[in-house]
Amino acid sequence: xxxxxxxxxxxxxxxxxxxxxxxxxxxxxxxxxxxxxxxxxxxxxxxxxxxxxxxxxxxxxxxxxxxxxxxxxxxxxxxxxxxxxxxxxxxxxxxxxxxxxxxxxxxxxxxxxxxxxxxxxxxxxxxxxxxxxxxxxxxxxxxxxxxxxxxxxxxxxxxxxxxxxxxxxxxxxxxxxxxxxxxxxxxxxxxxxxxxxxxxxxxxxxxxxxxxxxxxxxxxxxxxxxxxxxxxxxxxxxxxxxxxxxxxxxxxxxxxxxxxxxxxxxxxxxxxxxxxxxxxxxxxxxxxxxxxxxxxxxxxxxxxxxxxxxxxxxxx
Numbered sequence: 187x188x189x190x191x192x193x194x195x196x197x198x199x200x201x202x203x204x205x206x207x208x209x210x211x212x213x214x215x216x217x218x219x220x221x222x223x224x225x226x227x228x229x230x231x232x233x234x235x236x237x238x239x240x241x242x243x244x245x246x247x248x249x250x251x252x253x254x255x256x257x258x259x260x261x262x263x264x265x266x267x268x269x270x271x272x273x274x275x276x277x278x279x280x281x282x283x284x285x286x287x288x289x290x291x292x293x294x295x296x297x298x299x300x301x302x303x304x305x306x307x308x309x310x311x312x313x314x315x316x317x318x319x320x321x322x323x324x325x326x327x328x329x330x331x332x333x334x335x336x337x338x339x340x341x342x343x344x345x346x347x348x349x350x351x352x353x354x355x356x357x358x359x360x361x362x363x364x365x366x367x368x369x370x371x372x373x374x375x376x377x378x379x380x381x382x383x384x385x386x387x388x389x390x391x392x393x394x395x396x397x398x399x400x401x402x403x404x405x406x407x408x409x410x411x412x413x414x415x416x417x418x419x420x421x422x423x424x425x426x427x428x429x430x431x432x433x434x435x436x437x438x439x440x441x442x443x444x445x446x447x448x449x450x451x452x453x454x455x456x457x458x459x460x461x462x463x464x465x466x467x468x469x470x471x472x473x474x475x476x477x478x479x480x481x482x483x484x485x486x487x488x489x490x491x492x493x494x495x496x497x498x499x500x501x502x
Contacts, residue, residue, distance in 0.1 A: 187382045193228050195227065196231045196236055197282045200231040200237050200384065208473050212357060245267055245279050247266060247268070248268055251266040251493070252492075254496055258499060262476075262477050262480060262484075263341075263483065263485070264484075264485050264486075265284070265484070265486045265487070267486070267487070267489065269490050276489075279488075280463065280465050280488050281308045281465065282312050283308055284463045287486070288309065291390060291459060291461070295390050295459075296322065296387070297321075297323075297385075298324070298346075298388065298389065298390045298391070299388040299390065299457070300324070300383055300391075300392055301324075302329075302330050302332075303394040303396070303400075305463050306392060306394055307341075310342065310345050310346050310349065313346070314349075315349060316349065316351065321347075322354065322355065323343040323346045323347045324381050324388070325444060326385035326391065326428075326448055327357070327364070327428060327447065328357055328361040328363065328429075328447035328448055329357065329359065330360075330361055330402075331360055332333075336343045350428075357382070357448065358372070358375065358377050358378055358449070359447045360406075361446065362407055362414060362447070363445055364413055368470070369445065369446075385448070385453070386453055389459060390455050390458070390460070391428075391459070392461045393460075393461070394464070395463075395473055396425060396472070397468075397469060398415075398420075398423050398431070401426060405433070408487040413445060414445065416439070416443070419431075419440070424471040424472050424474070425469070425471065425476060426472070427476060427481050428448075428451065428454050429446050431444070432475050432476075433477055434474055434478070436473050436481060455481070458483070460483045460484070461484045461486075462476060462484070462486070464491055465491075466489050466491075467494055470494040473485065473491065473495055474499060479497075
């Protein structure tokens with residue numbers, strides 16, 4: 187049986203060896219034991235589960251699919267990641283590659299706007315720790331009302347800011363506010379001014395790609411779906427971005443009437459980098475619409491999603 191003291195010793199040695207990069211000789215001097223015991227303790231740390239070693243295969247981008255998408259949709263840069271042997275691995279590869287590239291882009295940003303959802307949560311978890319105290323993460327539209335979910339709005343900007351040692355601003359209020367006077371009043375509330383001000387200076391927005399299912403998943407919104415999308419246009423909705431439904435041709439549906447609490451659509455579309463991540467093949471139409479409309483400047487997707495988009499573009 188491993189005693190707590192011995193476990194603490196194994197932990198300290200493993201951290202020094204794997205995280206700090208200390209040599210076997212340096213560890214032997216530090217802990218006043220022989221090199222033999224240091225090597226033994228490192229092996230033991232693996233055996234008892236303190237250390238788990240994984241080998242990450244290099245992510246492969248598929249240039250031929252990216253080229254085809256670029257020719258068809260020149261206003262968006264696409265990153266197509268080769269499918270793995272199973273869907274779970276494929277999603278992991280897309281998320282990890284997107285996180286790496288987005289983190290490189292964030293290095294040149296001052297203000298980054300975050301949407302919410304499981305995909306964004308996973309991307310944030312894949313960010314490496316950094317130190318950008320001058321950076322600000324901000325909400326640019328109201329909350330999704332999933333307050334007990336890992337994909338909740340406030341948690342996103344706070345988690346991202348913690349990764350970068352940065353500041354963050356939140357908006358107090360739901361995404362859809364159906365009373366126009368209340369919407370205008372919320373935007374002027376002192377608690378919301380920092381986020382609204384920051385959102386008008388965004389260098390980048392990061393978002394997943396939604397569908398009507400995103401709206402219908404919230405009972406209050408499902409009950410008011412015809413106040414979000416005019417009833418005659420419900421069947422025309424291919425996707426939802428920035429809280430606004432759009433068609434498969436990439437046209438937002440009655441954007442001036444969508445009861446959004448947040449910055450205006452023209453302000454969002456003026457952001458230089460609008461990054462989207464799609465991991466589900468069931469969002470083919472939504473992604474196709476976003477590409478056709480030039481709604482996103484950069485989109486990360488898998489090989490299977492790219493192939494479905496190319497096929498759909500020829501028939502729809």
